[in-house]
Amino acid sequence: MMIEHFPLFYTFHFYFFGVVAIASALAFVTRKSPVAAALWLVNTMFSLSAEYVLLDAQFIGVMQVLVYAGAIMVVFLFVIMLLNLGHPSEIADARGKWPVMVAVLIGIALLAEVMTISRSGVAVRFAVPQGYNAEQFGKYGAIGTIARPLFNEYLLAFELTSVLLLVAIAGAVVLGRRRNADAR
């Protein structure tokens, strides 16, 4: 394996998000209330998404945010609230001066970051991957690198996945139906 030298910026963020992921995972396992646990798990997934981007898997990072943090965790939270397992006080807005101040500051910082990036005349250049996939990456782009094997070698598995999803939909509907639904 090649010995690579990573810039400090890269190494710092790699370890930073790693520590955040582990800390959030620990907080997730130790929380008593399901709502708090689910939100800590979302935090873990966001940090993992950052790790994916640092590992040259940008498309997987986006999918992590969309599918895991966006879709799956929303379903979890939905079920927690449907079954009324969380306590109303936990879901309420942040109270007190300090939580609100911190939230506002973080929001302004993120907005400023986006504004700076979009307004600066410098075209944002994403780091070109250095790893094994660098050549393919340059040729086909971030998504093409994944799409080529997915739709060539693994086409059968991809098609079978649709059957799996169909079975899951049918199973969820059957399990979620009330036993005496047609009696009413």
Add this chain to the structure above:
Amino acid sequence: MLAESLALSAVLFTIGVVGVLVRRNAIIIFMCVELMLNAVNLTFVAFSRYYGATGQVFVIFVMTVAAAEAAVGLAIIIAIFRHRQSVNLQNINLLKG
């Protein structure tokens, strides 16, 4: 960064396993399974950086299975809750030998 990624993945997987074994809330146990799947995904991505993009294809499959599993599992949890008015696994011992 391969060794560090694998270490992070191992730690997350262990946290997930401990959660499954220790917690009694069915929904939290289920979320621990998702955490374990995430740890496996991290391993795939870390290796794909050094051995080709196939690992990322597998991550896509794992995500699909996780989504299907979440839908079915949560439906089961809702059915159990309807039956028992609880998702505490201490109360659900029908299959215990």
